Amino acid sequence: MPGIVVVGAGHAGVAAAAALRREGYDAAITLLGDEPDAPYQRPPLSKAFLLGTADEDALALRSPGFYADNAITVRSGHRVTAIDPQRRTVVLDGGEQVPYTDLVLATGAAARSLQIPGADLAGVVSLRSLSDARALRSVIGSATAVVVIGGGFVGLEVAAALAGRSVQVTVLDVAARLLGRAVTVPVSDHVASVHRDRGVRVVLGTGVATILGRDGRTTGVVDTAGRRHEADLVLVGVGATPRTGLAEATGLAVADGVVVDGSLRTSDRHIYAVGDCACAGGVRLESVQNATDQGTHVARVLTGRRPGDYADLPWFWSDQQGLRLQMAGLVRRDDELQVVGDPGSGRFSVLAFHAGRLAAVESVNRPADHMAARRILSTGVVVTRAAAQLPGFALRDVAKPSVAAAVG
Known part of the structure; x- marks a missing residue:
């Protein structure tokens, strides 16, 4: 057989x-x-x-x-x-x-590649495999200026890692905000603020026109606005x-x-x-x-267990610049959002409601909220926006079995 x-x-x-x-x-x-x-x-x-x-x-x-x-x-x-x-x-x-x-x-x-002049120069790398990571780790020690093309999770995690090494780091993203396709506006704005506060140059709303080089090796990037960004290392993180x-x-x-x-x-x-x-x-x-x-x-x-259709709750995480980002469920464009906690403190969650019911939660440095959200969303507990707006509302309380049946 x-x-x-x-x-x-x-x-x-x-x-x-x-x-x-x-x-x-x-x-x-x-x-x-x-x-x-x-x-x-x-x-x-x-x-x-x-x-x-x-x-x-x-x-x-x-x-x-x-x-x-x-x-x-x-x-x-x-x-x-x-x-x-x-x-x-x-x-x-x-x-x-x-x-x-x-x-x-x-x-x-x-990894998606860039179809632009200079994309094949030495010093232009991506990060998808262990082989990629070995190559990147071997050169970051000598890099003085790094341009990260793409403001997704991988690009930002690398930017965070390099920002603590006295390296000039620039993130270029054609989108209007970082993590634009992955997280809500409050989380996106907070992430951008933290990266900027820690020395990363974040340039949004611009693409990359050309990667410059000399003697076969990258020396910089020219964006679609005509600005030059010095770089002896370019990380392509465009999905x-x-x-x-x-x-x-x-x-x-x-x-x-x-x-x-x-x-x-x-x-x-x-x-x-x-x-x-x-x-x-x-x-x-x-x-x-x-x-x-x-x-x-x-x-x-x-094996014949017949588990029904696949319907497991999606959840994600990312660590960058001291931020622990955790997401449970998928946010839709037309969801209503509610922020719990204080973004100014660096600890908050964004609750997304679809048709008035909790559908997804994004958390920044609030792991208890994330674990509670996973329990709530995976068990089908109904949490309405009205309930979430009541004084003293907390996801961890809702996730308790004795409370869950009464929520909504």
Whole structure:
């Protein structure tokens, strides 16, 4: 019996393989990763690993003996070049064919590149993989001026890490505010204020026209307003695109990711997709939580547990400039917002209400609010905006079982 093959050895792929064994699957499990390294955690790459406070051993997703102990075959450095859905095999870059009974695509996402002059100069880097992080860590010690292109989570985390090293750091973002697609205006404004207070130049509403260079190496960036920003290191952090090439070549439905149903099954009944590459219900999320939870869910589907449609609460986090940003749920553009706490103190939360009911919470340095929000939102407790406006309202109180039934 061929068993299950998982393509992609990141958070989603490892979670799927581990959960298959945990749920009692007893046939072969093969985990194929195109990177040469053993499966590793990605969040520390822009934080502890970049700063040198965590070594590569600390990045391991599982202990060295985990895979052997659970009879999971890990094959690193093997790129899948094709899928034959009729014969149910995957083809590796060396021509080897690996059969499967069911296939899980956990191919993740790739850093989006800039199509501008100078983008190929030495000193222009991105940060998506361990290889990227090694390269970046090897040069930041000698950098004197850094331009970060893109005001998303990764770019800001790197900016925060470098700002404490007597390095001139400039963040350029074409959007009108930092984290514009990820957080609400109050959180975005606070993040920008903190970065500026700690020496980071934040330039918004401008794109990048050209990356300048001399002798093959970057010397600066010219923005679309014609301003020059000195840089001997340029980090490109303009988002990521789902790695859907295999799925498209196989004829699977693709739309901003590999399209899956509630069971995370693709348009082929024996192929599933999870994590950053998967688009479920028209939504594609890039987060460790989503990757891990989808990997676990698909394992339950494949072992016949019939867990229903995937509907786990999405949550996210980011650490930068002493800020602990935590988000639970997804904010919609038409949500009504309410701030609890004092932004001036650096500790507050933003409550988002959709149709009058709590739908998402963003917290800044208020971890108790975040944990309470996750309990409230994942259990379906109704919290109305009217209730949240009452004197003495606190999320942690609402999250208590004795109180939750009475809220709303």
